[in-house]
Amino acid sequence: MKIYADIKSGNCYKIALLCALLEIRHQWIHVDILKGETQSADFLAKNSNGKIPLLALDSGDYLAESNAILNYLAQDSQLLPADTLQRAKVLQWQFFEQYSHEPFIAVARYINLYLGLPQERADEYKGLQTGGHKALSVMEKQLSKTDYLVGDRLTIADISLYGYTHVAHQGGFDLSQYPAILAWLKRIKSMPLYISMQD
Numbered sequence: 001m002k003i004y005a006d007i008k009s010g011n012c013y014k015i016a017l018l019c020a021l022l023e024i025r026h027q028w029i030h031v032d033i034l035k036g037e038t039q040s041a042d043f044l045a046k047n048s049n050g051k052i053p054l055l056a057l058d059s060g061d062y063l064a065e066s067n068a069i070l071n072y073l074a075q076d077s078q079l080l081p082a083d084t085l086q087r088a089k090v091l092q093w094q095f096f097e098q099y100s101h102e103p104f105i106a107v108a109r110y111i112n113l114y115l116g117l118p119q120e121r122a123d124e125y126k127g128l129q130t131g132g133h134k135a136l137s138v139m140e141k142q143l144s145k146t147d148y149l150v151g152d153r154l155t156i157a158d159i160s161l162y163g164y165t166h167v168a169h170q171g172g173f174d175l176s177q178y179p180a181i182l183a184w185l186k187r188i189k190s191m192p193l194y195i196s197m198q199d
């Protein structure tokens, strides 16, 4: 299978991390967002939404949306619980990630890291901090009670939220006020087969 992606994007890195942990063989095809490669006719023919990550299966099918890709690739693995309620809780965190976490933390990081915090987006950047901290507080509350977001084992819910949380400082978020999140980040980083964004 092929994965169209950019390792610096948290949404794409989630897939790289899952593939590393589950030792899933794949071909990684770098796509440069800033050069407009997601908007080329060739790429839009694969994903009309013009976004990475995109999984291209050997069957000729394509699958977009990072969390859908995680669910697909993690099927029948220990990273996706078999129990219906536990599985729904994984989805609960993944929907939370897309609606209450990523739109603040990933966007603040994009404005700062990719765009170099231009003056005309400074107010927007500042506004994103409130929503980002709210999401981090929700995670902190859960992680003060359990080692992982869904119980006592790593699941793809953790991989989804790890993607942008571990680089949240690049969006101006100081994680030192979230001890449970810091301990969780450390726990994930020490997993056998873990790879970093730099890898």
Ligand SMILES: N[C@@H](CCC(=O)N[C@@H](CS)C(=O)NCC(=O)O)C(=O)O
Binding pocket: 009, 010, 011, 012, 033, 038, 039, 050, 051, 052, 053, 064, 065, 066, 067, 098
């Ligand atoms: N909800 C999507 C978001 C994907 C997304 O926003 N991808 C960004 C990179 S992180 C992208 O491809 N942007 C390029 C563009 O919009 O042209 C997911 O989780 O995969």
